Amino acid sequence: MNIGTASEKSGLPPKTIRYYEEIGLLKADRAENGYRDYSMSDVHRLRFLQRSRSLGFSVEECRQLLSLYGDKERESADVKAIAEVKIAEIDRKIAELASLRDTLRHLVHNCHGDERPDCPIIDGLAGSGTVQ
Amino acid sequence: MNIGTASEKSGLPPKTIRYYEEIGLLKADRAENGYRDYSMSDVHRLRFLQRSRSLGFSVEECRQLLSLYGDKERESADVKAIAEVKIAEIDRKIAELASLRDTLRHLVHNCHGDERPDCPIIDGLAGSGTVQ
DNA sequence: TCTTGACCTTCCAGTAGCTGGAAGAACTAT
DNA sequence: ATAGTTCTTCCAGCTACTGGAAGGTCAAGA
Incomplete structure (x- = not known):
């Protein structure tokens, strides 16, 4: 299928798909006319990329995750550990x-925001997270 | 508190905090020596920014979300709707x-990846998402 | 068959959101 | 007083796209 169809099916703009090819995330076959030709397997990878990128993973992280889709590398314990x-x-x-x-x-329903000193719960909510 | 302390407490690098100030996301007071001076309230906003950015919200989306922390705007139905x-x-x-x-x-535990045609479950997993 | 319009190609420039480094002022500890 | 850390601004560079120009390809209709 052409890049337009792959774009629709994956939710990624054609520009972004070409960019991912440029940086070596995913290479497409070429048809005789020079157009990129995508398989369903490529579309799976693209959707996977679309989701993981939109959820805050970097392109490099996505590159690692994507290697799970390749049979050979997936045998390695390294990739599984990642x-x-x-x-x-x-x-x-x-x-x-x-x-x-x-x-x-x-913030929407209950209290007045952290400008007011009478709302201790905001401390717990806004203050909790990964960084101590 | 100085920017270094605010950085530790929020999980954002000083560079990023200054950048957020530059683009008008959050302005800090200045001490007499010219150093930026952060309150706990500022730290709450910074943590909020750290979390929402790392979870895939754009800076502009964060700007909207952040307005919830301001009492005046929070009264508006618009902001609540957002x-x-x-x-x-x-x-x-x-x-x-x-x-x-x-x-x-x-991918780690069960099957061989989408190169193999004998694993239909990948279709359901890699293919499900927000885009139809 | 010709043409119109949608789609494809590459290339180059611009934007968003940081991030690193230089140069210098200020605070902290000995 | 001196050394080391932290702060300041400024400017350059990087990541991950994104827009636009210039041109080739293809499918449908007059």
């Missing part, structure tokens, strides 16, 4: 998002 | 992270 670390990181991100959501809910 | 939208977005991000985690777990 994936385990990333899984833990994802769990942390989920917890942070839940905390951020609670902060927003609280 | 916050409600963001809360929904956070829930979606949480679901996507959970899905991404399942994809990784699956």
